[in-house]
Amino acid sequence: MNDLVLLCLIFFIFVRIIGLGVSIDFFYDTKDTKFIYFTLGWIFWIIAAFFPILASINENNYLSEAFLVLNALFAALGGIFCMWGLFKYFLSIQSRLMISIIIVSIVMPIFLYFAISFKISIQFSSLVLNLTIASTYVIIPLKRKNFKKDIGKSIRWFYATILLFFILIPISIIISLSDESYGLYDSVNQLLIMLNYVPTISSTLLLIILLVHLEYNISSRQKFELKDNFSHSLGNIIQAIQSSSGLINLSASLNTQEASNLELIRKKCKEASKLIKEIRKL
Amino acid sequence: MIKIAKIFIIDDDIDIVSLFEQFLVLEGHEIIAKAFNGEEAIEIFKTFQNYPDIILMDHRMPLKNGLETTKEMISINSESKIIFVSADYTVKNKAFEIGAIDFLEKPIDLSTLNTMIEKYTSVISNTT
Numbered sequence: 029m030n031d032l033v034l035l036c037l038i039f040f041i042f043v044r045i046i047g048l049g050v051s052i053d054f055f056y057d058t059k060d061t062k063f064i065y066f067t068l069g070w071i072f073w074i075i076a077a078f079f080p081i082l083a084s085i086n087e088n089n090y091l092s093e094a095f096l097v098l099n100a101l102f103a104a105l106g107g108i109f110c111m112w113g114l115f116k117y118f119l120s121i122q123s124r125l126m127i128s129i130i131i132v133s134i135v136m137p138i139f140l141y142f143a144i145s146f147k148i149s150i151q152f153s154s155l156v157l158n159l160t161i162a163s164t165y166v167i168i169p170l171k172r173k174n175f176k177k178d179i180g181k182s183i184r185w186f187y188a189t190i191l192l193f194f195i196l197i198p199i200s201i202i203i204s205l206s207d208e209s210y211g212l213y214d215s216v217n218q219l220l221i222m223l224n225y226v227p228t229i230s231s232t233l234l235l236i237i238l239l240v241h242l243e244y245n246i247s248s249r250q251k252f253e254l255k256d257n258f259s260h261s262l263g264n265i266i267q268a269i270q271s272s273s274g275l276i277n278l279s280a281s282l283n284t285q286e287a288s289n290l291e292l293i294r295k296k297c298k299e300a301s302k303l304i305k306e307i308r309k310l
Numbered sequence: 311m312i313k314i315a316k317i318f319i320i321d322d323d324i325d326i327v328s329l330f331e332q333f334l335v336l337e338g339h340e341i342i343a344k345a346f347n348g349e350e351a352i353e354i355f356k357t358f359q360n361y362p363d364i365i366l367m368d369h370r371m372p373l374k375n376g377l378e379t380t381k382e383m384i385s386i387n388s389e390s391k392i393i394f395v396s397a398d399y400t401v402k403n404k405a406f407e408i409g410a411i412d413f414l415e416k417p418i419d420l421s422t423l424n425t426m427i428e429k430y431t432s433v434i435s436n437t438t
Contacts, residue, residue: 256400260370263397264323266417271329274420278336301417308399 029084029213036225041077043229044070047236051113054243062116066239069109073232076102080213093146096210100153101137107157108133110235111164117242118172118179129160150210158200165190180245185238192231199223259307266304270297315431316360318343320351320379321368321395330366330395333420339427348374352382361387364427367410369396377404384409391430395423 048070055063079099083092108130115121133156141149169175169186179186203224208215212224273293276282282290317339321327324346331341342362345351348371355361365383369376376394383390394405397416405413411430414423 256398259399260397263416264326267397268323268325268329270417271326271333271420275329275332275336278333278420297417304397304417 029080030216030218030221032218032221033211033213033215033225034081034084036221036229037077037081040225040229040232041074043232043236044074044077047232047239048074050236050239054239058243062113065109065113065116069106069111069113071106072102072109073106076100076106080211084213094141096213097137097141097146097149097153099211100150100157101134104133104137104153104157104160105130107160111160114235114238115164115168118168118175129156132156147210154210158197161193165193179242180249182238182241182245185234185241189231189234189238192227192234195227196224196231199227255307255310259304262300262304262307266297266300269293273297313428313431315339315363315427316342317427318345318351318355318362318365320345320348320366320371320376322346322371323368326368330420330423333423334427337424347372348376348379351379355383355386361390363391363431365390365392366395366423367392369394369398369401369405377401377408380405380410381408393426393430 048067051063051066051070054060055067076099079095079102083095083099086092086095108126112121112126133153137149137153140152165186172178176183203212203220206217206220208217208220212221215221270293273290277287277290277294317334319327319330319334319341321330327344327346331344334341343354343358345354350373351367352374367376367380371379374382376396376398380390380392380394383392388409390409392410394401394410394413395416395418396405396413399415402413402415412426414426
């Protein structure tokens with residue numbers, strides 16, 4: 029294996045481990061099932077990156093081919109799980125459909141490997157991976173109502189991730205036309221290796237940034253809603269207390285002590301009003 | 311000489327409606343209607359033969375919020391004088407944009423409420 033490809037794969041593993049750490053951390057924080065999918069996705073992607081290395085150090089040709097098949101298969105599974113997680117941010121998706129896709133993406137490459145050839149098996153897994161990612165990036169903005177409003181400032185990261193992914197399509201076409209091997213694992217063409225791996229690694233990094241940004245946005249929005257609801261409810265409660273005391277003051281003949289107590293209520297209500305204004309500024 | 315207004319109070323908080331009503335009646339105003347959500351307010355508004363001088367409008371209400379209710383009321387009677395009395399400060403600018411004449415941020419002093427009503431009331435009574 030070319031040293032540059034090996035370096036790219038090691039870097040890839042490193043980036044995916046960061047993604048795994050982020051997903052596990054978010055899962056412990058939120059207990060949201062989408063992070064289970066992300067976690068599984070990153071695990072599959074990390075394992076996938078090890079197979080080409082194993083294939084290159086293995087001298088048995090059949091075993092090397094099997095490792096490459098597993099590389100493509102695990103990469104496809106990683107993509108399916110990560111996109112499932114991303115999907116769940118915006119849209120609900122039937123678990124039955126996803127499980128069917130997962131079963132097909134496991135069974136079909138194995139069947140194609142044994143029945144036809146390892147190359148067809150790899151091509152099938154690559155197709156599954158690319159279709160899954162492309163359809164996720166296209167369906168989410170199209171199907172989700174108020175997508176731009178809901179995604180907020182994370183939209184720039186969403187578009188950047190999409191852009192990098194779609195940049196990879198012509199690169200993949202160039203690679204397939206150049207008669208290079210799958211994943212460029214045996215290639216010596218450094219320009220092509222860079223063209224293939226730089227956008228791929230960058231889009232993985234962008235996916236992590238998008239994930240962090242989305243979570244930050246969601247927690248900020250939740251904090252804002254909490255602050256808004258609390259200050260609104262408190263405002264109404266203080267309004268009732270203040271109005272009641274104001275009415276008593278208007279309608280009753282009060283002794284000095286009672287008038288002083290009412291004045292205290294009025295004063296405390298004013299203090300509470302100031303506090304509400306401070307809460308709103310937070 | 312005092313200014314007397316015919317007032318329509320819209321708020322989902324029954325206690326606040328009751329307290330505003332007691333106070334405004336004491337001040338000599340007439341409460342011609344009360345509603346506890348936007349839809350009810352629109353239904354009542356459509357039945358008026360003489361529109362109220364002032365409408366006190368809350369924002370966060372079930373079925374239809376204050377902004378939506380205001381829009382509909384203004385489309386029915388563009389002369390409607392709607393004062394928002396809401397703890398929802400985020401809608402202040404929007405309220406003005408759609409035609410509210412003023413905005414009071416809860417909690418408010420009852421005297422502030424009366425001053426505001428008198429500011430927009432042109433009917434003057436010679437009650438002694």
